[in-house]
Amino acid sequence: MTLFLEQMLNGVQFGVMLFLLAAGLTLIFGIMGVINLAHGSIYMIGAYAGTWAAAETGSFWLGIPAALAAAAVTGAAIEFLVVRRLYQRDHLDQVLATFGLILIFNQTITILFGRQPLFVSMPEMLGGSVELLPGLVYPVYRLAIIAVGLLVALGLYLLINKTRIGMLVRAGSTNREMVRALGVDIRLLYTLVFGLGALLAGLAGFMAGPILAVQVGMGEQILITTFVVVVIGGVGSIRGAFFASLILGVVDTGLRAYLPGLLRQVMVGPEADALGAGISSMGIYLLMAIVLLIRPKGLFIRNS
Amino acid sequence: MPMEKSLKRPALLAGVLIALIALPAVADATGYAALTSLATRVLIYGIAAASLNFVLGYGGMVSFGHAAFFGIGGYVVGILYQHYSLGEPLFGFIPGTNQLLITIPVALVISGLMAALIGALSLRTGGVQFIMITLAFAQMLFFLFVSLKTYGGDDGLIIRRANELPGLNMRDKQTVYYVCLTVTVAFFFVLWRIVNSRFGNVIVGLRQSEKRMAAIGLPAYRYKLMAFVISGMGCGLAGALMANFLRYASPDMIHWTKSGELMVMVILGGVGTLFGPLLGAAVFIVLESILASWTENWQLGLGLILLFVVLYTQGGVQGLGTRLFGRRA
Numbered sequence: 001m002t003l004f005l006e007q008m009l010n011g012v013q014f015g016v017m018l019f020l021l022a023a024g025l026t027l028i029f030g031i032m033g034v035i036n037l038a039h040g041s042i043y044m045i046g047a048y049a050g051t052w053a054a055a056e057t058g059s060f061w062l063g064i065p066a067a068l069a070a071a072a073v074t075g076a077a078i079e080f081l082v083v084r085r086l087y088q089r090d091h092l093d094q095v096l097a098t099f100g101l102i103l104i105f106n107q108t109i110t111i112l113f114g115r116q117p118l119f120v121s122m123p124e125m126l127g128g129s130v131e132l133l134p135g136l137v138y139p140v141y142r143l144a145i146i147a148v149g150l151l152v153a154l155g156l157y158l159l160i161n162k163t164r165i166g167m168l169v170r171a172g173s174t175n176r177e178m179v180r181a182l183g184v185d186i187r188l189l190y191t192l193v194f195g196l197g198a199l200l201a202g203l204a205g206f207m208a209g210p211i212l213a214v215q216v217g218m219g220e221q222i223l224i225t226t227f228v229v230v231v232i233g234g235v236g237s238i239r240g241a242f243f244a245s246l247i248l249g250v251v252d253t254g255l256r257a258y259l260p261g262l263l264r265q266v267m268v269g270p271e272a273d274a275l276g277a278g279i280s281s282m283g284i285y286l287l288m289a290i291v292l293l294i295r296p297k298g299l300f301i302r303n304s
Numbered sequence: 305m306p307m308e309k310s311l312k313r314p315a316l317l318a319g320v321l322i323a324l325i326a327l328p329a330v331a332d333a334t335g336y337a338a339l340t341s342l343a344t345r346v347l348i349y350g351i352a353a354a355s356l357n358f359v360l361g362y363g364g365m366v367s368f369g370h371a372a373f374f375g376i377g378g379y380v381v382g383i384l385y386q387h388y389s390l391g392e393p394l395f396g397f398i399p400g401t402n403q404l405l406i407t408i409p410v411a412l413v414i415s416g417l418m419a420a421l422i423g424a425l426s427l428r429t430g431g432v433q434f435i436m437i438t439l440a441f442a443q444m445l446f447f448l449f450v451s452l453k454t455y456g457g458d459d460g461l462i463i464r465r466a467n468e469l470p471g472l473n474m475r476d477k478q479t480v481y482y483v484c485l486t487v488t489v490a491f492f493f494v495l496w497r498i499v500n501s502r503f504g505n506v507i508v509g510l511r512q513s514e515k516r517m518a519a520i521g522l523p524a525y526r527y528k529l530m531a532f533v534i535s536g537m538g539c540g541l542a543g544a545l546m547a548n549f550l551r552y553a554s555p556d557m558i559h560w561t562k563s564g565e566l567m568v569m570v571i572l573g574g575v576g577t578l579f580g581p582l583l584g585a586a587v588f589i590v591l592e593s594i595l596a597s598w599t600e601n602w603q604l605g606l607g608l609i610l611l612f613v614v615l616y617t618q619g620g621v622q623g624l625g626t627r628l629f630g631r632r633a
Contacts (some may be wrong), residue, residue, distance in 0.1 A: 028525070029432065035432060035435065046500060059420060082611065082615065085615055086615075088548055088566070090366075091308035091366050091431070091435060092360065092366050092567070092575070093571075093614050095366070095368065095435065095564075095567065095610055096564075096567060096568060097610070097614040097615060097616045098572055098612060099564045099567075099610065100567070100606075100607040100608070100609075100610035100611040100614065101607065101611065102607070103603045103604065103606055103607030104603075104604055104608060105605065107603045107604035107607065108603050108604065110601070111604075149397075168470075210364070218412045220560075220561075224439065224443060224560065225543065227436050227439070228436070228440065231432070231433055231436045231437070235433075251577075270453070271453055274452075274453045274457060275451050275452075275453075276451075276453020277451055278447050278448055278450055278452070279448075279451065281443075281447035281450075281451075282443075282444045282447045282448060285440040285441070285443050285444045286444065288436070288437065288440050289425060289437060289440060289441065289444075292428075292429050292433055292437050293425060296429045296430075296433060297433070298426060298433075
């Protein structure tokens with residue numbers, strides 16, 4: 001039972017990481033109509049900048065502003081130089097241009113930092129574990145990630161639902177043309193949304209540093225999962241992204257934790273492990289296919 | 305129609321064909337023997353890219369998962385060879401084989417069936433969702449093959465000898481080249497017939513306006529599915545050839561970056577043209593080898609070129625292509 005709870009917490013932790021990326025991606029999708037494959041690159045850049053700053057200064061906390069700044073600058077540069085030209089284009093051009101960006105960023109990072117993964121140690125304050133329930137010991141750092149993720153979710157909820165900018169964002173994701181027609185500076189709104197998405201991606205990247213290896217290619221791995229989240233939750237819906245992130249995080253972690261064991265009941269050990277790992281990696285895609293077949297627009301989009 | 309124009313220049317086509325036939329001899333004579341291998345890869349990727357272009361360029365269906373069919377074609381060859389060399393039938397009753405005349409049709413059938421399955425599900429969505437669901441299916445297959453330890457898992461499947469073709473020595477790289485060239489010519493002939501058929505016109509019509517086609521009384525879904533299946537079969541064919549050429553099939557063939565590369569080839573050569581993708585494949589492969597010989601950071605150059613082509617040729621890659629290379633296509 002404690003093992004199960006621990007896995008669920010791991011799932012939630014993975015889920016909030018996905019949410020940090022998916023929130024930006026879904027807004028960019030929903031409002032600007034742009035498929036940004038380079039969102040994963042921003043995540044990677046945040047991770048590298050933060051980890052590098054943390055290693056240079058010796059302070060984990062100084063890594064946070066570095067990661068956020070690098071991600072925001074990269075995001076603004078991408079929006080200004082590339083994405084701005086893609087709003088009116090079809091999806092094919094967007095996919096290809098941002099695919100080009102991935103190649104460029106990956107190679108630049110390889111030139112700057114080499115192929116060896118970087119590691120960052122956790123701050124002492126968050127290094128230990130706490131006993132949440134009798135017998136359930138859980139690392140503080142992962143709890144901190146969950147807390148940050150939930151705080152960001154709350155902040156986004158307030159921003160989207162209670163502020164004027166949020167109102168424009170909501171309006172923009174429902175009817176872009178109408179917002180423009182009403183005289184809103186849509187370019188500024190676009191840049192703000194893109195910058196916000198980049199910030200969150202950078203934050204996620206840096207927080208992932210101590211638990212995952214910081215390496216080239218980390219962005220694409222999580223990017224595709226994030227797309228699955230966005231599509232399941234419904235393009236443009238923050239609420240959808242939040243719930244879909246948590247569902248996917250828990251499903252993915254649960255499958256990885258339990259499927260090989262179940263398969264081992266009917267197969268030989270190593271083969272069961274390999275097949276189990278394979279099927280658990282397929283799990284989220286299968287889930288997405290099922291959701292899309294039942295609700296082609298995603299779970300949290302009202303049929304209009 | 306661009307493809308009609310390009311076929312109205314039969315002299316040009318014949319010239320290109322003669323050049324392609326003479327290529328291995330020229331390569332040998334000038335000492336660039338590697339050129340033959342390069343050209344083989346161009347032909348194979350040309351088939352795959354042209355197949356993708358049929359749904360993407362003519363049909364307007366942006367599939368981000370066509371590497372799936374490419375990989376399936378490769379794995380059909382690899383798996384049949386493994387069962388042939390081990391002497392144990394697949395599932396206990398399907399004997400393995402190393403005959404190209406069997407493996408190619410099997411690859412076509414299996415990739416066609418998979419395309420029917422994936423297409424039937426994916427085509428229920430559209431737009432962004434279609435891009436993502438095709439990507440998702442390809443990723444599923446990727447992870448499936450990674451986890452199949454029987455067939456090499458992560459490491460892929462080594463095919464010790466290329467498939468045999470009666471009367472030919474398939475160990476000879478030049479022979480493989482000529483086999484690929486023959487298949488390519490046949491493939492483009494069939495594709496040309498399809499594109500210029502009533503069916504091909506309906507597919508183009510669907511891209512322009514699905515409503516209009518529906519108003520004429522044509523079942524859009526069935527036509528699109530058929531196009532998707534044809535396209536998947538083409539990619540399967542290319543994959544089967546590639547497995548024979550490299551004597552290797554691996555999950556990398558299905559990786560999403562491979563789907564991306566196929567799209568890059570299509571757009572480099574010109575979306576919605578018959579021979580554009582072949583040209584795009586040539587540009588991509590040659591560019592890749594040139595950049596790779598200069599620097600190990602060739603992907604940086606490739607990314608910049610791709611970005612330039614997409615951003616500054618204003619979707620008019622086709623136009624730019626015609627201006628710059630059109631005479632040769």
